Amino acid sequence: MTAKATGHYTLKPDGLYLQYDRLFHSPIEEVWFSLTNPTAMQGWIGTYTGRPETGAVRFRMTFEGEGSEWMNVGILECDPPHRFLAHSGEGATAMRVFAHLREAGGMTTLTFGQRLSNPADAATMGPGWDYYLDRLAAVRLSRPLPEWESYYPALADHYKELHVPEGARN
Template identity: 80%
Template sequence: MTAKPTGHYTLKPDGLYLQFDRLFHAPIEEVWYALTNPNAMRAWIGTYTGRPETGGVRFQMTFEGDGAEWQNVSILECAPPHRFLADSGPAPTGIRVFAHLREAAGMTTLTFGQRLSNTADAATMGPGWDYYLDRLMAAKAGRPLPDWETYYPAFADHYKGLHVPAETHG
């Protein structure tokens, strides 16, 4: 697989998101498991402790280097195996992410997004999420994990050049 930048902006009622899509040759339950099980997550991004059904967990991005900090995450919505919405950190500087999954013909589409407070953040967030989502795909398929150097700074210009969609009123 040749890495390429895939993120684009989308407007939602609560703000501007950087959004990504990935297609898995797997049932929706398997992709959901890889996204939400703390042991499965270790293969591509990190892990968490706690019980999601309580509405909160502590998450650590273990691939961010030695000493990655644990973050408190609030789970705002969780509808297995179709979608989740979560916040990490205090508003307005905190991070909000969502994942939506759809299955058809034995394949699952993951749509993932992170809300932006500033479009300048896309130059680092975009390559980061392309990297992590490609790691998820590689881990799920049993392929070697990609190298960060392939993504950053190579993808930064793509994200700096994205056009912010105009709001529509209807």
């Protein structure tokens, strides 16, 4: 698999997001399960403990190396199997992500995004999310997982050169 930069900026009322779209030849419920079930998530990104319906979980990105720590994550919105919005951290380390799913013709489109506090962060965040979303696709298709080295720093220039929408500059 050849790594491709697929992210683009979108401006939302609460800030600038780096957004991605992926198409899956699967029903929406199956893609939702891959995104939200702690066991299914282990194959592509990490896992969580707790009960999302309480509004919070503890999440760990298991492919960030041996030192990856558990993060407290607030579930700000959850409408299965169509969307979720989650937030973790404070200040410069805060992270807000969303996932929206739509199904049509037996295919599901996933639109995923992360809010950026600084557009310069796209140079590292962009390749990272391309990598994780490609891992998700590979796991769902029972294919070999991509190698991180194909994404970073190879895709960083694409994200450095993205045009930042007016009104989004710090």
